[in-house]
Amino acid sequence: MAARPLSEVSVGDVVGPVTVPVTRATLVAYANASGDQNPIHQDESFARSVGLPDVIAHGMWTLGASGAVVADWAGDAGRVVEFGTRFSKPVVVPVSRDTLVSYADASGDQNPIHQDEAFARSVGLPDVIAHGMWTMGAAATVVTDWAGDAGRVVEFGTRFTKPVVVPVSGNELVVQGVVNAVDAETGRVTVDLTTTCEGEKVLGRCIAVVRLD
Secondary structure (H helix, E strand, O other), rough: OOOHHHHHOOOOOOOOEEEEEEOOHHHHHHHHHHOOOOOHHHOOHHHHHHHOOOOOOOHHHHHHHHHHHHHHHHOOHHHOOOOEEOOOOOOEEEEOHHHHHHHHHHHOOHHHHHHHHHHHHOOOOOOOOOOOOHHHHHHHHHHHHHOHHHHHHEEEEEEEOOOOOOOOOEEEEEEEEEEEEEEEOOOOEEEEEEEEEOOOOEEEEEEEEEOOO
16 A cells, blocks of 8 residues: 555544454454463453453454554554553542451551551551552553563652542542553553542553553
């Protein structure tokens, strides 16, 4: 296909719609090519066992399919100099008092501000708060689930901006990610994460770098 000239492009032009078929065979082929053999993409029983409605496509297959539509429209994949996306639905991560007890036992962090409401209030906190490292880990888990393998996360950094308050009724984190850079040569994808609780950001400058095939 001939490259599309700039003179033929205007603000408001529509690309597509283009229908991209995907089958179970597509997912098997992508898994073999990428090395991402996470069973949620091939094993229906496993996918349902972890709360999914059925087998799901790899996130990077979906990203690549979208990118291919743009490349076809431009006439040359080399003309695509930036391509970004975001998770279409934020991921909600529940947290309860039991979550904090389990995390304290696993991590060894038995600071009473994470379990004793009276103590937490005595030091000026509104209630029991989640461990900062639990909050960071919860956000990181969203990225690893998206990437398909925790080993693919090569960098993860953030700063704590506000504690997550956990009343008796529990609370929840809302994690939203945006892919803001894809390095085709190294296979590295940079993801910016926004993590909020009750509408307020609890992690700042939260950035993950993921290595994909």
